[in-house]
Amino acid sequence: MRDSIENLLHRTAVCFVGALLLTVSGCGSSPVTAFVSGEVTYNGSPLSYADIRFIPNPLGPRGAIAKTDANGHYTLMYDAYTEGILPGEYKVVISTRGSAAARQQKETNSDSATVESGNPYASNPSSQLYGVKESLPLKFSSSKMTELTASVLEGNNEINFDLKD
Template structure:
């Protein structure tokens, strides 16, 4: 029993116990809420944080556990929104490979290196971000 407790706690603090803070926000595309997809924040060190975009464009991030936020510091941001996320992807025919889902936002936003989106997560304070995407 004692070993189970040790195993459970060994993952409680994530990698090196890097501090996280709650992060939420909204994603818009051409001025309207983006109703599907995923947001990812990649810190300079440690694990990235991710979260699903809700139907109203809102999101909240998790790094080590549900809703714990993102590691404190500077992040590169990427966003994905595909036909699969939107529920509009055609089903693959029997005995064929599933097609790669088409991006429904400009491809530059899907990569940390090309999105040009950044965010500064602070330990104490407001970590609510509006991520505005445009064609």
């Protein structure tokens, strides 16, 4: 009986250590992503502080997001700490409604001072966005109607968007 208890304890310990190793090895590791950056222009001018979403097409496990800077440049982020996106096919949505550009548009339209350029990731409480209209056509800004697509390959990708009415 003592042998069977020791055998059971040994098997339990081996299973516990194995499960622990599997759990620890998965912690903190990010998937291999492709680096994606580029520039967005609208009618020939840089599109400042716009939100960009790459949505897997067909729908898949995960996309990525970015925000353009004052010069229309962007770098996709897989998560808060990882630049890039998984290689594959994506539809792309570019919007100014929930961005600093929308807040600037609202403040400019309400005869108040223009928002100074600062952190493009600054929070924009929804109360500041009421009444702000999307400045881009739905063919760019709607996830259902976008005509924009991107193919992301392994390695470094430069994907520019030259949007025109």
